[in-house]
Amino acid sequence: MKLLEDRIRRDGRILPGDVIKVDSFLNHLIDVELVSACADEWYNIYKDMGVTKILTIEASGIALASITATKFSVPVLFAKKTRSSNLSQRVLSTKVVSYTHGQSYDVIVSRDYIKKEDKILIIDDFLANGSALRALVTLAEKAGATVLGIGIAVEKVYQGGGEDIRRRGYRIDSLAKIKSVDVESGIEFYE
Numbered sequence: 001m002k003l004l005e006d007r008i009r010r011d012g013r014i015l016p017g018d019v020i021k022v023d024s025f026l027n028h029l030i031d032v033e034l035v036s037a038c039a040d041e042w043y044n045i046y047k048d049m050g051v052t053k054i055l056t057i058e059a060s061g062i063a064l065a066s067i068t069a070t071k072f073s074v075p076v077l078f079a080k081k082t083r084s085s086n087l088s089q090r091v092l093s094t095k096v097v098s099y100t101h102g103q104s105y106d107v108i109v110s111r112d113y114i115k116k117e118d119k120i121l122i123i124d125d126f127l128a129n130g131s132a133l134r135a136l137v138t139l140a141e142k143a144g145a146t147v148l149g150i151g152i153a154v155e156k157v158y159q160g161g162g163e164d165i166r167r168r169g170y171r172i173d174s175l176a177k178i179k180s181v182d183v184e185s186g187i188e189f190y191e
Contacts, residue, residue, distance in 0.1 A: 001175040003037055004153065005189050008176055014183050018156075020126075026153060027060035027125045035067045038175055042123065042151040043071035045173050049148045051121045053077055053114070055140060057096070057107060057132050061124040064153060068123050077114060079107040079139060092142045096135035107135050109143075116144030127152040127174065130161020137170060149173060156181070157190065 013021040025031040051072045056065035057079045069076045081096075090111040097104045114120075120140045127133055133150065140147045147170060155162050155174035158181075162172050177190040 001038065001041055003034065004176045007031070007034060008154065008187060012187065014181055014187070018159075018181060020154070020156070020178070020181060020187065022125070022154065027063065030063045032067070035064055038064060038151075038153055039068040039071050041175055042068055042121070042173060045151075046121055046149055047072070049121075050119045051148060052117075052119045053121075053145075055079070055109075055114070055120050055122045055136055056124055057081075057136055060126070064125055064151075065123040068121070068151065072121070077109060079109050079136060081105040081107055092139050094135045094138045094142070097131045107139070109139050111143070114140065114143040114145055118143070118145040120145050120147045122147060122150040123152075124150075125153045127155040127161050127165075127172070128159045130159075130164050133161060133165055137165065137168070151175075154178065 007025055011024050015021055025034060051074055053074055054065045054069040054076045056062060058081055062078055065076045091108045092111055093106050093108045095104055096107050122136050137147055149171040152172060152174040154176045156178045166172055179188045179190050181187050
């Protein structure tokens with residue numbers, strides 16, 4: 001998606017550790033028009049597939065997932081990284097290792113909110129090594145739900161997470177696919 005790629009080139013920042021900061025428009029300060037354009041792309045791909053729920057992980061994916069959900073008129077379910085006292089005891093959980101934060105989390109969803117008859121569209125902001133995405137797929141599988149596909153705003157293809165998920169038979173529609181990142185030469189996208 002050229003609009004997203006252009007914005008990453010203009011406002012994205014490359015940090016040490018191969019981190020690409022897009023927090024000034026995608027996942028902290030949110031450009032709602034840009035996110036809505038991303039949601040339109042995913043809607044056009046999945047509109048005839050019977051999506052019943054959008055699944056994401058807290059916190060960066062919630063804005064993208066919420067705006068996407070408005071296009072489908074379906075609810076958003078986000079996997080929590082901490083168990084709150086008011087969360088049902090009936091939960092599904094799995095582990096995720098955060099590339100950005102460098103720590104491991106148990107991610108949790110209530111069994112009350114994900115059912116075997118659900119047709120899930122997973123939405124997230126980034127795909128790098130695939131840990132968060134594998135966790136979301138695992139939660140949907142544990143519930144017996146069908147994962148129709150996965151919408152990713154920015155995929156760092158060279159880190160292999162997407163390849164692993166695709167090999168498992170899941171469709172991934174990434175709007176900006178990064179081929180390489182270099183502090184001096186910048187970000188190179190796949191055509």
